[in-house]
Amino acid sequence: MNFEAIKVIYSAEMARTRRTLLQSVVSPVISTSLYFIVFGTAIGSRIDDIGGVSYGAFITPGLIMLTLLTQCISNGSFGIYFPKFTGTIYEVLSAPIALTEILIGYVGAAATKGLIVGTIILATATFFVDISIAHPFMMILFFVLTAVTFSLFGFMIGVWARDFEQLNLIPMLVVPPLTFLGGSFYSIDMLPPFWQTVSHFNPVLYLVSGFRWSFFQIADVNPMVSLVMVSGFLAVCLATLAWMFRTGYKLKN
Template structure:
């Protein structure tokens, strides 16, 4: 394992976060704060509690997950897409660096950025609502697994994308609707039976539900199933990347 190569890629990508602090950190925090103000005030005044938890506190895990998914996918995809776009990817591929080391550098940086933003959002939320974390260890497990999994997913998108339009299709047009419809702002138990069944086909539901359980011990889905779903998606992403590296899909041509 060439740790120096992994460190160089990781450090370079993390430096991007410092250079774009307004976009990378301040913007997500302001956006999430507006969610708390709008949803917490407008809807929270009508829905006092959800399953014994104040509405503002109830939506906190969903907001963190929404930000985490968006940031990890965005950072994971942009990290590998720009070297392709500028042509510097060929310098990386011709260097004595294995594909797994390239993956560790880019995905590690994307996941780290997502985790930093997620923790900042959690700290920000504490100014608006009273938060209690029933299972801190499981909260960290869900947070880390989700960050790594969706950074891998973003890396796949970055390799697949041929232009900026394709790069933004998934993070802008697919992920937000899935997150909003995945129980981020409500419990699916509030839905009619038919739509409860439909919601179980939304993968984001399992992420939000498991993460919320680690806070308040309430969940729309069994936490074990949520963890299994994240593990399954992680293995699926690794399998796709393994095929991409083996064939050189859109990397060597």
């Protein structure tokens, strides 16, 4: 394993975050804080507790997951697409670096950025609502698994995208509906039976439900099932990227 190569790629990606601090960190934190103010305080004060938890606290795990997966997809996709756009990807591919090392460098940086923003939002949430973490280990496990999985998913989008329009197609048109229909702001028990069934085909439901269980021990889906589903999505992303690298799909041609 060429750790020096991984370090170079990782450091370069993290340096880009420092140059765009307002866009990468400050902007998502401010946006999420507005969610807490509007939904958690203004609207939440008029909504009954859900499972014995105040509405403001109930939506906190969902808001953290919403920001985490959005940031990881964005960072993961742009991290690999920009070298493709500028043509510097060929220098990386021709260097004596294994494809797994390239993947670890880019995805590791994207996941780190997402985890940093998610941690800041978790700390910010304490200023607006009272939250407690019942299962810290499971919280960290879901936190890290989600960051890595959706950074891999973003990397796939970056490899697949032909232009900036395609780069933003899935994050803008697919991810928001999945997020808002994944129980971020409500329990799916509130939905009609048909839509409850549909929600179980939404991967976001499992990560939000499992993450929320680690805080309040309430969940729409058994936390072990959520863990298996998130791990399965991670395996699918790894298998797809292995095929992309093996065939050189939109990387070597």
